[in-house]
Amino acid sequence: MSFVSVRNVFQSYDRRPILERVNLEVEEGEFVSIVGASGCGKSTFLRLLLADETPTRGTITVAGGAPAREPGRERGVVFQRYSVFPHLSVRDNIVAAESFPTGWGWFRGGKLRAARGRADEVLERIGLAHVAGNYPATLSGGMQQRLAIGQALHARPRILLLDEPFGALDPGTRVSMHEFLTDLRAETKMTVFMVTHDLAEGFKLGDRVLVFDKTRWDPDFPEAYGATITFDFDARDHGVPYQRILDKIPSLAAAAMPSPA
Numbered sequence: 001m002s003f004v005s006v007r008n009v010f011q012s013y014d015r016r017p018i019l020e021r022v023n024l025e026v027e028e029g030e031f032v033s034i035v036g037a038s039g040c041g042k043s044t045f046l047r048l049l050l051a052d053e054t055p056t057r058g059t060i061t062v063a064g065g066a067p068a069r070e071p072g073r074e075r076g077v078v079f080q081r082y083s084v085f086p087h088l089s090v091r092d093n094i095v096a097a098e099s100f101p102t103g104w105g106w107f108r109g110g111k112l113r114a115a116r117g118r119a120d121e122v123l124e125r126i127g128l129a130h131v132a133g134n135y136p137a138t139l140s141g142g143m144q145q146r147l148a149i150g151q152a153l154h155a156r157p158r159i160l161l162l163d164e165p166f167g168a169l170d171p172g173t174r175v176s177m178h179e180f181l182t183d184l185r186a187e188t189k190m191t192v193f194m195v196t197h198d199l200a201e202g203f204k205l206g207d208r209v210l211v212f213d214k215t216r217w218d219p220d221f222p223e224a225y226g227a228t229i230t231f232d233f234d235a236r237d238h239g240v241p242y243q244r245i246l247d248k249i250p251s252l253a254a255a256a257m258p259s260p261a
């Protein structure tokens with residue numbers, strides 16, 4: 001039995017199909033990159049994996065359990081724009097990640113001191129110990145995104161969901177974030193799903209690269225059909241040079257790029 005099992009999943013909004021017949025089996029510890037045209041439903045798929053939404057049809061199960069009805073601590077998420085708390089210090093942003101999901105509200109006294117100690121260990125690991133007392137606004141984009149990832153990891157999720165986590169960063173910072181994520185992954189053995197518009201990034205970081213696209217298309221009614229997984233590439237050990245895939249399936253180049261605004 002695989003770790004994450006997506007069986008015949010459909011998702012519609014107001015009867016408008018977004019995803020149809022999505023089937024996927026993922027082993028624990030796999031890194032799955034997701035690419036596809038803008039608006040084809042990649043973020044929707046992540047929300048379904050997060051259990052932030054329930055599919056219109058079909059089921060998503062983790063470790064053979066019952067389908068989740070709401071996000072839990074075993075699933076962490078990071079969005080493109082840093083979702084950190086601007087009014088809290090870097091250290092307390094990590095503390096918040098631990099205290100809020102417990103439903104106990106903000107830690108106090110000895111509990112707060114202990115939580116801050118644990119937060120400092122996380123900051124050490126993500127290279128932000130030297131700015132622990134700063135507010136997020138004083139950090140660079142890459143540092144804020146490292147903080148957002150640190151927050152998500154602090155709950156020790158078994159599944160990490162990344163929605164274009166490096167999309168807003170400059171190319172140099174992106175490369176250092178790739179190294180950061182690769183190291184963390186080796187350390188934690190998490191299962192990761194990452195939506196990206198950057199095909200090279202998808203192949204560099206992923207064990208697999210999934211392409212979402214429509215298999216049916218009605219020119220008179222473009223919204224008639226939803227998207228599904230049309231390719232599932234093995235990207236392990238740089239197994240498939242993505243350039244060769246682009247040569248073979250040129251439409252993928254367009255599918256993997258954001259559409260012009």
Ligand SMILES: Nc1ncnc2c1ncn2[C@@H]1O[C@H](COP(=O)(O)OP(=O)(O)OP(=O)(O)O)[C@@H](O)[C@H]1O
Binds near residue numbers: 018037045
């Ligand atoms: N809650 C919702 N209610 C209605 N429509 C929605 C909702 N969420 C998403 N949609 C629509 O579903 C479609 C897919 O959106 P989604 O954000 O999943 O695509 P995406 O592939 O992640 O796009 P992008 O690459 O641009 O981020 C879009 O047309 C969007 O407007």
